[in-house]
Each structure stands twice: as C-alpha cells, then as structure tokens.
Amino acid sequence: xxxxxxxxxxxxxxxxxxxxDLLVVGGGITGAGxxxxxxxxxxxxxxxxxxxxxxxxxxxxxxxxHGGLRYLEMGDVGLVFEAVRERQRLLRIAPHLAxxxxxxxxxxxxxxxxxxxxxxGLTLYDALAxxxxxxxxxxxxxxxxxxxxxxxxxxxLQGGARYxxxxxxxxxxxxxxxxxxxxxxxVPLSRVEVVAPIVQDGRCVGARVRDLRGSAxxxxxxxxxxxxxxxWSDEWxxxxxxxxxxxxxxxxxxPPLTPSKGVHVVVPRSRLPLNHAVTMTSHLDGRVVFALPWxxxxxxxxxxxxxxxxxxxxxxxWADAEYLVQTANGCLHAVGGPLQVADVVSTWAGIRPLxxxxxxxxxxxxxxxxxxxxxxGLVAVAGGKLTTYRVMAQQAVDAALPLLPGATAHAVxxxxxxxxxxPGADRLPTPNxxxxxxxxxxxxxxxxxxxxxxxxxxxxxSDAESVLAACxxxxxxxxCVLPDLPYRWxxxxxxxxxxxxxxxxxxxxxxxxxxxxxxxRLLAVAQDLGRRxxxxxxxxxxxxxxxxxxxxxxxxxxRVQSPPEPHAA
Numbered sequence: 001x002x003x004x005x006x007x008x009x010x011x012x013x014x015x016x017x018x019x020x021d022l023l024v025v026g027g028g029i030t031g032a033g034x035x036x037x038x039x040x041x042x043x044x045x046x047x048x049x050x051x052x053x054x055x056x057x058x059x060x061x062x063x064x065x066h067g068g069l070r071y072l073e074m075g076d077v078g079l080v081f082e083a084v085r086e087r088q089r090l091l092r093i094a095p096h097l098a099x100x101x102x103x104x105x106x107x108x109x110x111x112x113x114x115x116x117x118x119x120x121g122l123t124l125y126d127a128l129a130x131x132x133x134x135x136x137x138x139x140x141x142x143x144x145x146x147x148x149x150x151x152x153x154x155x156x157l158q159g160g161a162r163y164x165x166x167x168x169x170x171x172x173x174x175x176x177x178x179x180x181x182x183x184x185x186x187v188p189l190s191r192v193e194v195v196a197p198i199v200q201d202g203r204c205v206g207a208r209v210r211d212l213r214g215s216a217x218x219x220x221x222x223x224x225x226x227x228x229x230x231x232w233s234d235e236w237x238x239x240x241x242x243x244x245x246x247x248x249x250x251x252x253x254x255p256p257l258t259p260s261k262g263v264h265v266v267v268p269r270s271r272l273p274l275n276h277a278v279t280m281t282s283h284l285d286g287r288v289v290f291a292l293p294w295x296x297x298x299x300x301x302x303x304x305x306x307x308x309x310x311x312x313x314x315x316x317x318w319a320d321a322e323y324l325v326q327t328a329n330g331c332l333h334a335v336g337g338p339l340q341v342a343d344v345v346s347t348w349a350g351i352r353p354l355x356x357x358x359x360x361x362x363x364x365x366x367x368x369x370x371x372x373x374x375x376x377g378l379v380a381v382a383g384g385k386l387t388t389y390r391v392m393a394q395q396a397v398d399a400a401l402p403l404l405p406g407a408t409a410h411a412v413x414x415x416x417x418x419x420x421x422x423p424g425a426d427r428l429p430t431p432n433x434x435x436x437x438x439x440x441x442x443x444x445x446x447x448x449x450x451x452x453x454x455x456x457x458x459x460x461x462s463d464a465e466s467v468l469a470a471c472x473x474x475x476x477x478x479x480c481v482l483p484d485l486p487y488r489w490x491x492x493x494x495x496x497x498x499x500x501x502x503x504x505x506x507x508x509x510x511x512x513x514x515x516x517x518x519x520x521r522l523l524a525v526a527q528d529l530g531r532r533x534x535x536x537x538x539x540x541x542x543x544x545x546x547x548x549x550x551x552x553x554x555x556x557x558x559r560v561q562s563p564p565e566p567h568a569a
Contacts, residue, residue, distance in 0.1 A: 001183050004497045005537050012211060014187045016218045020044045021404055022397075023207060023222035025194055025236065027051075028058035029170070030381055031228035032177035032188075033393030033417070038226075039184035040420065041397065041412040043404075046220060047178070047186060048209055050193035052506045054174035056311075057230045059510050060350025061386050062264065062290060062302050065090050065098050066165035068385075069105075069279070070288050072125060079368055083387045084129040087166050090390075091134075094168075094422040095433050096461030097176060100134045101167045101292075104149045105279040106160040106331065112286070115139055115159040122163050137163035149276055151332045162276065167292070170386055171510040172459065175499050176422040177389075183423065190500060197225065197243040197377075204244065204377030213502070224403045226396055227380040231259050231311050231351040237380065244376055255370055255382060259311070260352040263320040264301030265344045265560070266516050271334050272298040283330040284323060291328055296485060296517045297345060300324040307351055316347035318563040344560050345519040355383040373399050390417050424461030438464065455486040459512075463498075470494035481525060487514050489532065496536040504529050504551035515555065526551050 024035045027049025035047040049055070067084035068076075090098040107115050122137040141159045146152055148162065178188050191212040198206040198219060206221040229236045234257055278291040292299040303320050318341065325339045334343075355370050369384030369392050379400045384392045394415045401409045421433065429437040435457050442453040446468055456464040470490040471477040477490025495501050495511040508514040508522060508529070515522055522529075530548030534541060 001179075002498060003179055003182050003500050005500065005502055006497070008189070008213075008500070011187055011189050012192075012214075012216075015046055015048075015189060015192070015209070015220055018044060018046070018187065018221075020046045020187075020206075020220065020222040021408055022046070022224050022226055022400060023048070023220055024226045024228060025207070026228040026230065026232075027053040027174070027178065027188065027190055028056055028228065028230050029054070029174050029177065029386055029389040030058075030230070030384065030392055030396070031226075032058075032174045032181065033389045034226055034228055034381075034396050035181035035186045035188060036177045036184060037390075037393045037415055037417050038397045038400075039181045039186040040416050041414070043397075043408070043412060045181065045186040046222065047181065047188040048192040048194060048220075049188075049190045050212065051312075052190050052502065052510060053178050053188075053500070054171040054510050056232075057350045057353065058174050058386070059171035060262070060264075060348045061170045062262070062292070063168055063170050063294070063299075064101075064165060064290070064292075065168050065387050067125060067128065067387070069121070069125060069163075072121060072128075076368070077128070079388075080125070081128045082391060083385070084125070086388050086390055087134075088129060089418055090168070090387075091166060092433070093417075093420065094173065094176060094425050094461075095428065095435050096424050096458055097173050097422070098166045098168045099435075099458070100164050101277055102135075102162055102164055103277045103279050103290075104140075104145060104152070104160060104162050106145065106152055107158050108153075108156040109158065110156070110283070111158075111281065115141075115161070118161050122161055125163065134164035134166065137161050149274065149278060151272065151274060151334070152278070153331060153333065167277075167294075168386075169459070169513070173386075173422075175511070176424055179423045179499065191502065194239070197240060199243050202244075202376065223377070223405070223408070224400050225378050226400055227378065228396070231257060231353040233257055233353060233380065233382045235311075240374075240378060240380075244374070255355050255372075257382060258354045259307045260354050261305050261307035261309075261314050261320075261349055262302035262352055263314075263316045263324070263347065263349045264299050265316060265321050265324050266294070266297045266299055266346045266519070267325075267339060267343045268345060269293070269297050271336060271339060271343055272328070272332060273335065274298060274332075278332065280327060280331040282323075282327040284327060289324065289327045291332060295513055300328050304352075311351055313557065314349040314351055315558060315561055316349050317561045320349070321347065321560045341560055346516045347558055347560060348516070353383060371396055371399050373403070375403060377403060379403070393417070424463050427462035435461070438462070442468070452486055456491075466498075467491050467494045470497070481514065481529075482518055482521060485514070485517060487512055492529075492532070493536050496533060502537075504533060504547050505554045507533065508551065509554070515558075520555060520559075522555055523552060 021043040024047040039045045067080040072080045119139040195208040210217045274293045321341045329338045372380045439453045439457040474490035474493045501507040526548040530544035534544040
C-alpha cells in the first residue's frame with residue numbers, strides 16, 4: 001500500500017473527518033508500535049508526529065536490539081529477561097531489520113570482573129533467552145581473543161568472551177511499524193502537531209492539531225489520546241494539565257524525566273576495520289562504550305550525560321567526540337595511528353527519556369518504562385528502550401481499552417504483534433523468512449553483486465523487488481548516488497513514493513544512512529538531490545533549492561562542534 005506525499009492530502013482529510021478510538025501522539029518507535037498494535041486489533045487509529053517519523057530518540061540510538069549486559073550487572077534481571085525475549089521476537093518478525101551480531105568483550109588487568117565471572121554472567125544472559133535465537137557465548141583466553149579481533153590492545157589483556165546480540169536500523173524499524181499501522185487501517189501523519197486537547201464535560205474528546213506543511217488548524221475527534229512523546233513527556237503533561245487541571249480525585253501525575261544525552265560518532269571503516277563489535281570499558285570513567293562495524297563505517301558510542309539543553313536537535317560537542325575517540329584508542333589499535341576527532345565522518349546525538357530516580361546518575365538510571373492512565377482520556381508512556389518497544393505498545397493499548405466504550409473495547413481482537421511479520425518480512429521465503437535465500441535470488445534475478453544484493457535484502461526485505469523495479473524505471477535509477485556507496489537514485493525515488501519522505505533530511509538521515517556514511521560528501525550532490533526530489537514530489541523547480549539548502553544546513557549543524565577557545569593568559 002503506497003504511503004507517500006501524494007497520499008498526504010487524502011490522509012489529512014481522513015484525519016479531520018474520522019471519529020477515532022485512539023489518537024496516538026508521537027511518531028517514534030513506541031508511538032508507531034502502539035498505532036500498529038491498536039489498528040491490528042480493529043481500533044480506529046490516528047497517529048500524529050510534529051516532525052518526521054523517528055525524528056527524535058528513535059533514530060539516534062546505538063541501533064542495538066539487546067538485553068543489555070550492564071543492566072544484568074545492575075540487577076535489572078526482569079528488564080533483561082523481557083529484552084532478550086523481545087530480541088528473539090524481532091529476529092523472527094523482522095529478519096531484514098534485526099540481525100545477529102557477534103561481540104567481543106575483552107578483560108584486562110583493570111577490569112571490574114575477571115574472565116570467570118564474565119563467563120558466569122554471560123551464561124545467565126544466554127539462559128534468560130532460553131539459549132535460543134542467537135549463538136551461545138564462549139569464554140576465550142588472550143591468544144584466541146587476539147586472533148578473533150587483532151585490533152585489540154594486547155598489553156594487560158587477560159582474555160574475554162565472544163557473545164551475541166542483534167543490531168537494527170532503528171529509523172527503518174519505526175517506518176516498518178508506521179507502514180504496518182497504515183496497512184492495518186490507521187491514519188499516520190508527520191508534520192502535524194497537537195495544539196491542545198479538546199475537553200468536553202470534563203473529559204478529553206480529541207485534540208486540535210496544526211498541519212505544519214500547510215498551516216491549517218483543525219480538530220481531531222478521538223475517545224482516548226495515547227501520548228508516546230519520549231523526552232517531550234514533561235512538555236506534553238504540562239499541555240494536558242493546562243486543559244484538564246488536576247483535581248483532588250485526579251490520578252497521580254506521570255513521573256518526571258531525567259533527560260540523558262547519548263552521542264555517537266562515525267569513523268571510516270578503513271581506520272577501524274573490526275571483525276566483530278567490541279564492548280569496551282572506557283579507561284576514562286569506567287562506562288561501557290561500543291565499537292560497531294556498521295555499513296561502510298565503524299560507529300563509536302555512546303556517551304551518557306545528564307542534559308538540560310534544547311530537546312529538538314542535540315549536537316555532538318568536541319568533548320563528546322574526544323571522549324569516544326580516546327575510549328576507542330584505549331582499547332583498540334586504529335590503522336594508521338590513534339584516532340583523532342578529525343577522523344569523524346558524521347555524528348548523531350539523542351536524548352534518552354529516562355524516568356527520574358532519586359540519587360541515581362543517568363548511567364545507572366533504569367531503562368524500565370512507566371505507563372500512566374488518566375481516566376479522563378489519556379494514556380502516557382514514559383521511559384523504556386528500543387528493544388522492548390513492542391511489549392510497551394501492547395501494554396499501552398491494553399491500558400487504553402478500559403477508557404473506551406464497552407462495545408468498542410469488547411470488539412477488539414487480541415494483540416497479534418508478537419508473531420505477525422512487519423512489512424518487508426511478510427513475503428520473505430518460508431519456512432524461516434531467510435534473508436540469505438532472498439539475497440541469492442536477488443543476485444540471480446537482477447545480476448547484482450553479493451554486496452548490492454545484501455544491501456537491498458537487508459534494508460527492504462520482501463520489498464526489495466519493488467525497490468529494484470524503481471531503479472529500472474527511474475532515469476539513471478540504477479546509478480549510485482555516490483560511487484563507493486550502495487544507494488541508488490531509483491532507491492531514493494521509491495522511498496519518497498512509498499515511505500513519506502518529505503525532505504532530503506528525511507531521505508538521507510532516516511530512510512537511508514547516506515548522511516552517516518557520507519558526511520560532508522553529501523554537500524557535493526545536494527543540488528542534484530534537491531532537483532530529483534522536487535520532481536519525485538511533483539513540486540515546482542524552485543523547491544529544489546529549498547530542499548538542498550535544508551540538507552546543507554543539517555550537515556553543517558551536525559559536524560562536531562568546535563572546541564572552546566583557550567583563555568588568553
């Protein structure tokens with residue numbers, strides 16, 4: 001089912017005219033998951049997001065689907081158990097977006113735990129997943145560990161372990177859920193913001209919204225609002241209380257958040273050509289930081305610092321980049337000498353919406369989520385992590401059902417998201433939805449080399465045939481946007497027509513990873529990108545300049561911020 005700018009006006013009309021059961025506010029992973037779950041149960045669902053889908057935290061994660069070893073160390077066994085079970089589900093229902101990843105975890109003389117205790121902890125980690133879905137861990141002595149990952153520092157190394165988790169493209173996981181919601185009958189729209197809840201007889205009956213592309217303001221009728229707005233939760237609750245002030249019998253307010261900034265930097269694969277992901281312990285402060293082989297690059301991240309700045313566009317400071325680069329240098333030998341901040345190709349920074357805990361630093365704050373219900377017509381979700389989005393969505397929909405009229409609530413079908421494949425996995429070769437079988441078929445049917453076939457299979461799953469058809473139909477559609485990267489012009493045209501990419505930042509940051517692997521090199525093709533996207537969107541030629549300027553501004557703004565000037569003597 002097409003989901004593009006060309007359907008947007010029709011979706012806006014539906015948003016204004018349809019009486020909905022649920023209005024989901026927030027188009028990140030939690031909101032997208034809620035919209036899909038609710039629509040699949042038979043509810044009438046709308047979703048509004050004031051930016052692009054996945055514009056906030058959900059596209060700025062470490063891109064891991066994992067239980068979280070350090071949460072196990074902190075005693076969060078319940079969270080880890082839930083997360084590894086959800087990891088297994090995602091590997092089944094979205095194998096094109098979630099893939100097993102091997103990690104090496106070195107132990108040296110200064111490590112908090114030795115190899116024996118690490119082995120015990122990883123055995124528990126495997127057991128929580130019922131020893132299924134990914135390979136079991138293996139404890140290793142120094143020499144076999146060094147053979148496995150030659151870039152590790154040998155001095156002081158005592159051994160370590162190899163274990164397995166999974167990686168994902170977080171933004172594409174969000175888009176798969178948005179598309180799945182749309183296919184199930186939901187009305188999802190980006191660039192639509194909530195102005196205020198609509199109150200009638202002391203109860204919320206919808207929201208006034210504004211279309212940020214066309215400036216029209218109109219009312220959306222809904223029996224219940226579900227807010228999944230991530231780090232903007234406090235802002236949303238203030239808006240809610242202004243419309244429906246607390247009374248003596250009002251429910252407890254949603255818990256406040258402790259925003260935490262997480263920064264990642266991308267360096268060339270040629271500088272850190274890792275065989276495996278590496279779980280590092282920073283010699284600077286003892287925090288866990290990952291080095292991840294990723295597309296045509298290597299990612300270092302993440303930082304974890306309390307944040308009180310603007311939530312919309314956090315940036316990577318020089319200190320953030322220096323911390324990550326020096327942490328990597330303390331664990332790994334980069335090719336050609338120690339990494340420098342100047343090696344950084346691109347960056348991303350996101351805000352974790354952590355539920356506040358008295359006396360806990362952001363690093364030690366639990367990643368558990370909290371669902372707050374106001375019987376006057378609101379369900380609010382706060383906290384949580386990418387891996388557990390599906391169960392968070394299920395619980396949020398369950399919490400909303402008692403707020404709906406009895407006939408509506410009783411007519412819904414059970415939650416189906418634990419087993420129903422996401423778009424892109426729904427037509428994969430059976431019995432095990434094999435990406436490998438699809439990759440081989442794409443090579444044979446389209447004459448692709450192995451790397452190109454894997455690119456299309458891993459990013460688009462069963463939609464790969466449709467993407468390749470667009471490459472064949474589009475003028476120069478089979479040509480690569482940049483010569484050493486796999487993204488093709490026809491692929492970008494398909495993303496505009498099928499995934500509601502509305503500008504070049506949507507296209508190069510969230511529908512693809514072009515910005516992250518190309519960085520400033522995108523500036524050379526910005527004008528060409530603008531001209532083509534204007535044509536794909538049916539916009540006049542002058543729109544090309546605006547589109548290109550928006551991309552240029554984004555690339556410049558997300559460079560590593562310059563170091564502070566030294567004070568004069």
